[in-house]
Amino acid sequence: MEIIVSAQNTLIKEVKKLQQKKYRDFNKKYLVEGIRMVEEGLRYDVLESFFYDETICKTGRGSNLLHKIKEKVKSENNTGCYEVTSSILNGLAETETPQGIVAVAIQRITELPSLAYNNDTGLLLIIDGIQDPGNLGTLLRTAWACGTQAVICLPGTVEPFNNKVVRATMGSIFQIPLIINESWTNTKRWCYEQQYSLVAGDISGQFEYSKVHYPQKVALIIGNEGHGLMSVSPDQVDYKVKIPLLNGVESLNASVAGGILLYEIVRQRGSKPCHCD
CATH class of the missing domain: 3.40.1280.10 (SPOUT methyltransferase, trefoil knot domain)
Incomplete structure (x- = not known):
């Protein structure tokens, strides 16, 4: 899989927009970061795309999570998993330590x-x-x-x-x-x-x-x-x-x-x- 290295990549630019409320409201999506939160998002099937860098594999828990994500992507046509550089991942995240993983979640809103x-x-x-x-x-x-x-x-x-x-x-x-x-x-x-x-x-x-x-x-x-x-x-x-x-x-x-x-x-x-x- 080719690593995304440019912050000007169209997909990266679209995902980064989700840091703004108006784009979250329009797309009915939002960002999730960190191993624990992505694990929970996988468990409840609300995540549709994943972005990770090499630091995700520095722990057994992170490696196991990445394996689960890749298995999910194989079985679902509407899910994507992308390796990116650390600078791009840090640009998508809003915390200083995103633990090597950021995901896009679908808003679940009830009436x-x-x-x-x-x-x-x-x-x-x-x-x-x-x-x-x-x-x-x-x-x-x-x-x-x-x-x-x-x-x-x-x-x-x-x-x-x-x-x-x-x-x-x-x-x-x-x-x-x-x-x-x-x-x-x-x-x-x-x-x-x-x-x-x-x-x-x-x-x-x-x-x-x-x-x-x-x-x-x-x-x-x-x-x-x-x-x-x-x-x-x-x-x-x-x-x-x-x-x-x-x-x-x-x-x-x-x-x-x-x-x-x-x-x-x-x-x-x-x-x-x-x-x-």
Whole structure:
């Protein structure tokens, strides 16, 4: 196989464009880098092309991954694997240590109607205006870890296919159903049609989070790091819950607060319906 040595190669130029949001949005694709993330992407069959340099074979794990990639390429006509120079690979990557591998992933975006469940239980996470990529990525990872059925990102939320978000998910972005840029009006209507209770985490909430008996179908809303709820008006939710803080601390990191609330809801699964009168 011939090594790609020019950054002006047409394929390389097209792939590099995926570092920009407008091209990710247009092509419905994004970049994944590093051995762990590419392993996860292979596992969930979301990767369509691969770019590697000689450093991938410096570890047994990397060599094994490259072997799996080449086997996949042999069996699929729409998948490509390309060896490139280290300078080209570093140009495609956004971290200093891409571990010798970058891949192109296909965005898996879900639509609200496809989430219609007939189950008596359910847990959704609604993100309202979070801006920090690390916070969103951590929340996606936590949501998947505790069995959340889907994450809904309202307008104004950082793009989930941003490279920093993708890395922070540690592979969860390949798995969890993700709805993006759905309006709050449509989201709220759908949640009520599906009999979800709307619960917002808020520092001015009227209930301490651990003293509430959560219903069996909950849509938890986490707002912006500095301003709280953005698209969502406090009077549009069923109730607001707060996490008590000590020693003069005014607020928690959004991903930390979201994790605490998600796991409290999960812990209570099977308890009595919520009574917040």
